[in-house]
Amino acid sequence: MIGYICKLHAGMKPITRFIFLVFLAFLSGCFPQTPSDPIDKRVDSLLQQMTLQEKIGQMTQICFSEITMGGDKNLVMDPDLFREAIVSNHVGSFLSGTGSAADWADFVYALQRVAIEETRLGIPLLIGIDHVHGANYVDEGTMLPHNITLSCSFDTDMVSMAAKVTAIETADLGMAWNFAPVLDLGKNVYWPRLYETFGEDPMVCGEMGAAFIRTYQDPVHSYPYRLAACAKHFIGYSDPKSGWDRTPAEIPDQIMYEYHMPPFRDAIEAGVLTVMVNSGEVNGVPVHVSERLLQGMLRQELGFDGVLLTDIKDIQKVYEEHHGAFSEKDATLRAIHAGIDVSMACNSYDFIEIMEELVLEGTISEARIDESVRRILRLKFKLGLFDNPYPRKDRPDRIGSEEHLEKATIMAEESIVLLKNENEILPLNNEPARILVTGFAANSKKMLNGAWTLEWLGAEEERQPANMKTLFEAIDDEFPKAQVSLFETCLDGSIDSDIDFLRTCRQNDLIILTMGEEPYSEFRGNISDLNMTGEQKHLARLAAESGTPVIYVLIQGRPRLITGIEPFADAILFAGYPGQGGACAIAGILSGRVNPSGRLSFSYPLYPGHTIPYYHKAFDRAENLYDFGHGLSYSTFEYDNLRISQDSFTNPDTNLTIHFDITNLSDMPGKEVVLGFFRQEKGHITRPVRQLFHFSKVLIDPGETIPVTLTVHPGKTFSYPNKHNEMILEKGVFTIMIGGMEVSLTYL
Ligand code: BGC
Numbered sequence: 001m002i003g004y005i006c007k008l009h010a011g012m013k014p015i016t017r018f019i020f021l022v023f024l025a026f027l028s029g030c031f032p033q034t035p036s037d038p039i040d041k042r043v044d045s046l047l048q049q050m051t052l053q054e055k056i057g058q059m060t061q062i063c064f065s066e067i068t069m070g071g072d073k074n075l076v077m078d079p080d081l082f083r084e085a086i087v088s089n090h091v092g093s094f095l096s097g098t099g100s101a102a103d104w105a106d107f108v109y110a111l112q113r114v115a116i117e118e119t120r121l122g123i124p125l126l127i128g129i130d131h132v133h134g135a136n137y138v139d140e141g142t143m144l145p146h147n148i149t150l151s152c153s154f155d156t157d158m159v160s161m162a163a164k165v166t167a168i169e170t171a172d173l174g175m176a177w178n179f180a181p182v183l184d185l186g187k188n189v190y191w192p193r194l195y196e197t198f199g200e201d202p203m204v205c206g207e208m209g210a211a212f213i214r215t216y217q218d219p220v221h222s223y224p225y226r227l228a229a230c231a232k233h234f235i236g237y238s239d240p241k242s243g244w245d246r247t248p249a250e251i252p253d254q255i256m257y258e259y260h261m262p263p264f265r266d267a268i269e270a271g272v273l274t275v276m277v278n279s280g281e282v283n284g285v286p287v288h289v290s291e292r293l294l295q296g297m298l299r300q301e302l303g304f305d306g307v308l309l310t311d312i313k314d315i316q317k318v319y320e321e322h323h324g325a326f327s328e329k330d331a332t333l334r335a336i337h338a339g340i341d342v343s344m345a346c347n348s349y350d351f352i353e354i355m356e357e358l359v360l361e362g363t364i365s366e367a368r369i370d371e372s373v374r375r376i377l378r379l380k381f382k383l384g385l386f387d388n389p390y391p392r393k394d395r396p397d398r399i400g401s402e403e404h405l406e407k408a409t410i411m412a413e414e415s416i417v418l419l420k421n422e423n424e425i426l427p428l429n430n431e432p433a434r435i436l437v438t439g440f441a442a443n444s445k446k447m448l449n450g451a452w453t454l455e456w457l458g459a460e461e462e463r464q465p466a467n468m469k470t471l472f473e474a475i476d477d478e479f480p481k482a483q484v485s486l487f488e489t490c491l492d493g494s495i496d497s498d499i500d501f502l503r504t505c506r507q508n509d510l511i512i513l514t515m516g517e518e519p520y521s522e523f524r525g526n527i528s529d530l531n532m533t534g535e536q537k538h539l540a541r542l543a544a545e546s547g548t549p550v551i552y553v554l555i556q557g558r559p560r561l562i563t564g565i566e567p568f569a570d571a572i573l574f575a576g577y578p579g580q581g582g583a584c585a586i587a588g589i590l591s592g593r594v595n596p597s598g599r600l601s602f603s604y605p606l607y608p609g610h611t612i613p614y615y616h617k618a619f620d621r622a623e624n625l626y627d628f629g630h631g632l633s634y635s636t637f638e639y640d641n642l643r644i645s646q647d648s649f650t651n652p653d654t655n656l657t658i659h660f661d662i663t664n665l666s667d668m669p670g671k672e673v674v675l676g677f678f679r680q681e682k683g684h685i686t687r688p689v690r691q692l693f694h695f696s697k698v699l700i701d702p703g704e705t706i707p708v709t710l711t712v713h714p715g716k717t718f719s720y721p722n723k724h725n726e727m728i729l730e731k732g733v734f735t736i737m738i739g740g741m742e743v744s745l746t747y748l
Contacts, residue, residue, distance in 0.1 A: 055366075057089055059092070087114075095344065136452050144579045156211040163212045177228045184237045268302050294339040416596060435511075448577065475583075514552075550568065637663065662708060674694065693717045694710050
């Protein structure tokens, strides 16, 4: 055919040839594009063939519960509902289900087959999922620690490891779009999604988020598939005034640029393909309709050109819940003007109808629709969905493998924080004869895995991974000579008889008391009192009264206050939600098989009314139970010899070097988290008392001294944005603080 066209073309007069070429160009729009064409060409050629309805369908994401039998998250398709979604409404994307790997593969295969074979243009679907701590919606998936735990490792390699495990366990099943990582700053400790964040420091959040994105989107791990990460929730979601989920936040531009924006900037620099919008309102404007934040900050200032997704039903909520629009149509119009590409409409097709109306009446131009559809199609091409749309079932051993469980355990070991260790009760070198394990999480997998585990609120015990140990089981295995027993309490920590509990405590040589919070998601975790519940405090008091040494293991998504009962504990571990390997990691730390190396990635408050991050201003007096960066080891590390290559600088673009030594004084190898802070002594915009500029983790052998050198680019490290996001570097004195030592540096 091509040879024939060439011959025909060669024998033509110039004018006929011209008309013929124009005709060919017209026809080419109607021919399917070929895989070797550049993506933009393929996108354009597809776009030219699409009707308005098909375009709007691509901008719509529907929940699986709308197309499954019984309307839940199971993976059994209702063919009529599905055809309504895909053939009548041209929906281009779906989200949220739960089931076995085989069910996922079959389900996604069936959906893609209809999309590809039974629709006019055969555009593959984009399937979205919240795999926020491993492939947590796959029965066989490995449940990794939640981010708050992982961030306490202060090791981006741990985050990359988590991203790789998640990518491997997700890719084959056809879920190309993962709504992770959460890049909200975990600075409001009441906020019920704190456990989904990488803690309170913008640099830690940014570097960990970027590590996740780079690894997750690296096709090497998901080959032959490609995956998209999603930086969420842009922006200012995590610091609502009331502390409750999705309630209004008031964030001055200065704070926005200095603290909330950097993690998203790092994510965009790392190449994140998609961003999800904050469901809340900031400074009186629901973010979904904020042109200032979405068009302005995200698109123009940060240069994001990927796909921008709403959070669940959030256009509708602008009208219905925020009361921030006069109708759903008004909300839709404003969200489109603000820059939304995909509406996570979930269980309603209203978005499609409204959008059609808005375009037909000329309020939204088709060019604006094309802008979003072009981004969506480009994403689908980038992810290789047109060429390789179907999931596969031939490598099931990649999901939930032994190797991944080992990695999950390593991540927990590196992250759990030893907060207190009175009289060096830990490690338990002399195995106690009788150990009692008690409290709400003593014999539960669900409590360790937390929410977003097979179900939004965490699946019931029966559905939790079979090859996982509870804390009681792990301690029983870890201490083979001890008699390990269990005293079960209710979920809220209440017990039937204080006398029985006291008696049991007295019959043991050591009490491991789990305390904290059972899994919750989003608004289901709203609280008005940060204190540990009364029932749990009561248990702690009884345990103390028994006279038996007690170790608290905190399984929780945020720092529930233990101020009054902290003195009763001989040792305290913060585990967050440590996941499938969590119990073994905790047991290993208790026995000393694992030398703890986690540090708090957030400040642990002393009082419910005084919760501020470590980077507060000089006039703010922070009084914490445990500070950001706190964490003990079984090794003792000594810092010495802090020096800097020069004590002043005039050119901020010339690198400086900071040197110091760390010695492991103990007789066991240990990992030390190195935290470098600086303070700018004075500034026209007042400066925080400390700001992290470096974190890393180093392994040091017994008795070994290691020299550490940090290279600092003063212009990048010491400058800060003003409220217009212009970077400022003011002259004056900087104090560098590392390992309890300080050194001064002056910008002349
Ligand atoms: C959450 C998002 C999540 C989405 C889809 C929303 O309720 O805020 O973080 O990605 O649901 O499950």
